Amino acid sequence: MALSGGGDSLALLAMTSDWARRRGRALLALTVDHGLNSDSRDWTRRAGDQARALGADWRGLAWTGPKPTAGLPAAARQARHALIGDAAREAGARVILFAHTREDAAEADWMRARGTPIGRLRDAAPSPAWPEGRGLMLLRPLLEERRADLRGLLHARGLDWIEDPANADAHFARPRARAALKGEEPLLPQSPALDWAPPDQPLADAGVLTLPRTAPLAAFAAAVACVAGVRTTPRGRVLERLRRRLAEPADAVATLSGARLELDGGEVRVLRQMRSRDPQAVAPVPLSSGAPQVWDGRFEIESEEQGLRVAPAFGRLARLSAADRAWLSRLPVQARSAFPVLLADDDASVLAFRRARMRGLVGPRFGLWARSVGGETPHEAELAQAVHGATPWNHLF
Template sequence: MPRPAERAERRLTSGAPAWVAAAEAVLDARLEADVDRPLAVALSGGGDSMALLRLTSDWARRRGRRLLALTVDHGLSPDSPDWNALAERAALSMGADWRLLRWTGPRPASGLPHAARRARHRLLAEAARAAGARVVLMAHTADDVAESERMRAEGSSLGRLRAWAPSPVWPEGRGVMLLRPLLAARRGELRDWLTALGADWVEDPGNDDPRFARARARRALSGRLVPVTQPAGEGAAAEGVLRVEEDLVHLARAVDGRALAAALVCAGGGDRPPRGDRLAALLARLRAGEDFVAVLRGARIEAEGDRVRVCREPGELRRAAAASLPLAPGVEAVWDGRWLLTVPEPGWSVAPAAGVMARLSDADRATLKALPPSLRAARPVLIRNDPPAAVLARGVGKGHALVEERLARALDRMTHENHPDAVFHGAAPRKHLFSGVTIMNEGRFPGPEEPRRA
């Protein structure tokens, strides 16, 4: 006699359309089975996300995974309480845990869709990290890909939708990957499937509001046959990254556009890709063999002969007001989007080396002097005011650059949920900026498996 889980699987997959098998194949290829770590699902209550919830809940039941459904309430519709209630009922009926995430604070006078999208990704990433989830499932379809490409053709800086990609917010999305298993499905197919199952969903009237670019693209493509194609760049290896040394990226002159854009964003510490025309201009100069120095998206690119280096531009760092960040003891902090730092005692902050080099010891100044001049001023320095101290590389805390891992994730070096660390082939082992040898009278800084002292 079939068990209840087997009967549920048969009901769900019996006579299922081809996109169901395609979606399950994506889940199998990217996700672990039989682990206690939760798998997060973005659940708005719309037809796409409700179909994703049903499909994923069945897959998770068979693969021994827990589901966490995350619903973001942007506070933009009077109907959102009803939508939230529907999402909660659906999640609990599928055996998933459910969390409601609210976007609070002021709304921008313009660019509301962009701000709402960033807030949604930030809330999803933070909730996933808090729950221990490494992957958030998103319900984008082939129609979303077509609409996004149309918006990009009309000048939007919207990123391309890929089946497997890091969270687009930084540093909130550190360590969180997005998985879109429904890119082979059409929006109408999902709703037909839900109707056959007797499932409910909501339709957001904002999706048809012509004030928004997404709604205009949707109207323009309505009724047209949109081919289901692989998003641009999906599955293609980005070329031209030679190696990464902490926060310095070495490139070949033949670097492709995708790798150059990712290097600029990661080395610059931000999360917004460069505009296409500016990126194309840089690529043209590299291809022409020109020697030059340029600044884009907070990063500095230096091309001289066969050597191309990308690092943080110190002047942009100062303009970004990333001058000083207080550090709480035992709490990891991301500074300037590039370095992960931890100190074991209160009273310390981190600031760029620019302006404080004279306060460093002779040994620390010698360490900085060994670096390329453009790299020195943007290195982090730990500062304490009472008693006074300024330390670059000895005995206070631990830290490492995030540039390599972030860049490797962006360029598909991480291909599976069980690969938490992504690196480039042949890269040097990660080095700590702070040695963590002895901390005044506080003893040795705890290792990664030891408990931290308060």
């Protein structure tokens, strides 16, 4: 669980440690020191003391390096989720608890209505950190609770919490939301489920998703993020342009956030777009030996060999063997160029799964998204896990 040391997270720690003790479960509390306050080291130490006193394991994490002068809360949130995701996966966890309350959900709604790019809080959702949070679900068991009730629990147990002065700094959107909503009864969080079930995705392991043209716009936004391997879904005007394109009856091709959408009759095929003018995407990347490595946000690859590099097949198809070209011929044309190949020191090219353990991430990521917005929480045992090595490649054919 994420533990800031504030009242909400301390109340969640107290309740979760009781639950874990009864169930015989291990509980790891993770505290991120953002380095934004002179007292942050002391706050982190106090959080660790409280976690251990309540019977949880604890680990402190630090957001180091330069901090942005603009968009600091969003950058801090992104860094926090990435650090927590990495640490949770390393510990072998599948679920991370966050202590968001009914007031947090109301404040997020207030901020979003005024243009802040922040998502709706759900009681269960995939980690927003990518690729650090792959295969992890976030649960928010306090989303229907009020802060005042949690403070009452802490007083009853004699627990003291930290008050971050940034929570009252009107330079930031959340404190302004908190001030604007002060005294109002927070509404019960609303996370409407989509009345939509995604079709089977037989090519998801190769990085290809296919949706009906009538799928919700949010499904296309999620598919684009998953197929392009990026952290966030497209939104705003670019998504509105896609909505208008989908409403037109004609077949067409659209590109969006690194993805290619092929509108063909009643179906839309979403693939990774590889272009020579995107040198960062097509350039070979050294493959670290002995540890899983996420490439292009879409595949997890692991090999014990030294000196290998991973790259898309784009511009390298002619160097592949006849057998590899025959294998790729079963994929859509654009998907062939985006499929990963390994380059050896002699510059020989081979499909990555021939020489390494490889796992496609597009399908599992999209599946978790579809289930969460459909109101379903997967069981822990169903969540993808590759902490001690990548899952062997599941051959498509």
